[in-house]
Amino acid sequence: MSQYTSPPILDEHTAAHVAELFRAFSDTSRVRIMSALVTGETNVSALAKIVGVSESAVSHHMRGLRQMRLVTARREGREVFYRVDDEHIIALFQQGVKHIQDE
Amino acid sequence: MSQYTSPPILDEHTAAHVAELFRAFSDTSRVRIMSALVTGETNVSALAKIVGVSESAVSHHMRGLRQMRLVTARREGREVFYRVDDEHIIALFQQGVKHIQDE
DNA sequence: TAAACATCTGAGCATATCTTCATAGGTTAA
DNA sequence: TTAACCTATGAAGATATGCTCAGATGTTTA
Numbered sequence: 001m002s003q004y005t006s007p008p009i010l011d012e013h014t015a016a017h018v019a020e021l022f023r024a025f026s027d028t029s030r031v032r033i034m035s036a037l038v039t040g041e042t043n044v045s046a047l048a049k050i051v052g053v054s055e056s057a058v059s060h061h062m063r064g065l066r067q068m069r070l071v072t073a074r075r076e077g078r079e080v081f082y083r084v085d086d087e088h089i090i091a092l093f094q095q096g097v098k099h100i101q102d103e
Numbered sequence: 104m105s106q107y108t109s110p111p112i113l114d115e116h117t118a119a120h121v122a123e124l125f126r127a128f129s130d131t132s133r134v135r136i137m138s139a140l141v142t143g144e145t146n147v148s149a150l151a152k153i154v155g156v157s158e159s160a161v162s163h164h165m166r167g168l169r170q171m172r173l174v175t176a177r178r179e180g181r182e183v184f185y186r187v188d189d190e191h192i193i194a195l196f197q198q199g200v201k202h203i204q205d206e
Numbered sequence: 207t208a209a210a211c212a213t214c215t216g217a218g219c220a221t222a223t224c225t226t227c228a229t230a231g232g233t234t235a236a
Numbered sequence: 237t238t239a240a241c242c243t244a245t246g247a248a249g250a251t252a253t254g255c256t257c258a259g260a261t262g263t264t265t266a
Contacts, residue, residue: 006142009153010200015134017203023129027224031118031125039109044243050112057225059244078233078242092198097113099191100120130254147213160255162214181212181263 024068025093029053030061034084034093037071041083127171128196132156133164137187137196140174144186 010018025031032051036042044062048055062082065071070089074081084090113121128134135154139145147165151158165185168174173192177184187193 009135009142010138012131012135014200014203015138016131018199019129019131019134021199021203022125022127022134023223024125026122026126026129028115028119028122029224031122032112032115035113035118039112045241054226055243056227056245060224063244075233075243080243088198088202092195092202095191095195095198096121096124097117099195100117100124126253132254148211156254157256158213159215159257163254166214178213178263183213 020068024065024070025096027061029057030065033058033061033065035097037082037084038090038093041074041081043076043079043081045079047082123171127168127173128199130164132160133168136161136164136168138200140185140187141193141196144177144184146179146182146184148182150185 009015025034029051033047036047036050042050044055044058047062048058051058062071062073065082066073070084070086071082072085074083084093112118128137132154136150139150139153145153147158147161150165151161154161165174165176168185169176173187173189174185175188177186187196
């Protein structure tokens, strides 16, 4: 006789990666940076002005987001433009925003 | 003549709430807890065994998740069963998991 | 009521995170 | 080349986070 068993929970390694992904959006400044990038490519100094933090802080955040491949960078002269390439990432972010705005 | 302006970025207050939501899933233990709850109602001691952390640690996590209304609690005798009621929250969580597993 | 069980809570500690400051690296214009 | 500009980096300090430990609270059973 067949028996039902619920799917095993996420293993430590996978769970750590999932947590890392969500952690990318777990900071107010990064959320605002993402909300800017979702509307289009933006460079560091513009992000700093828009979000209201130092260019250094933005740069630090961008390094993390870049390492996680959530954003890509493109150099144009002395400026560096960042963008969100992955539609799934955009959808994930927007879904989080929607949940807050719908409440 | 009409002019296009990109939508303003999220205000500080909204962004803080969005960050708070994502932060709920930004810890390995909480991700594993959520992955268990998604498969069905579970009590604290079971979660502790499954996830591999102390019951106290689970309880602390559940308080946070409860306060954010990401889970609901139901008492049955001396046990407390937790579940994820909100389908949108489940979808958000699963989408994050999917992004990791697809890579 | 007493004892056993399940969960919750606050304090304290170790670690992680975010920001700022100073400075370095890379690019363009004078 | 020098100066100005934009971005990146490392160190340091303040705050946040997650865990453990000890003990409290609530519930059932003997």
